[in-house]
Amino acid sequence: MKSPRSSVALRTLGALLFAAALCAPAQSMTIRELRAVQASDARHGESFVLYYLVGVMEGVVEAHAHDVRQGAKPRICLDGRRLEPRMAQGLYQGEMRRNVDVYEADMSAQLVIANALAAAYPC
Template identity: 55%
Template sequence: MNFKRMMAAGAGLVFFACAAQGMSIRELRALEKSDKRHGGEYVQYYLIGALEGAMEASAQSVRVGSKALICLNGRRLEPRTARSLFDVELKRHADLYEADMPVELVMVNALTTAYSC
């Protein structure tokens, strides 16, 4: 009986994980343009959330035994650096990223480049 419950819970998690998608690069740019007054702030908050989510996912994978991909090595990671990390990664690999790719992918790649182990 416990196995069936675990399988049902796992299937439910997969369903919800597939249903919850991050914002694409195109959607992030549209968000910034949608509100002249606060669009930049909305983007900054979203990027901070993506940065914190990437850091937490990395920490969780290390806790379960995976190799660390992001290592701060005593350096501080400030939330205000989220936008610059994102922009530098997009400029560095402009030919790699398409507008429909998720912002979170860009942020994870930016963090693994800037804070490599």
């Protein structure tokens, strides 16, 4: 049977770990990591990448909207147009093709999506 002290210590440790996880900055996958995920699973790798890119695209749009509300100059102007999940991979691949010499494997996939959106929907 656990003593009350060890139970309290475990709960406190769990709460501290949870708080630390919430405070840690989110890391975006690099281009190399995204390619590795795609290659690692022949059956589902493509789907994993697609879902990841959709999430990144939505995150970039929301972060941009937040920055604009805070007074930043807009870089992406959708002008009422909708972004569909099926567009994420095309935006990513198109940006990678257009700027093949710009992106290195250790750069963030989020950067590629952000630049693709800015190029496709300029202000």
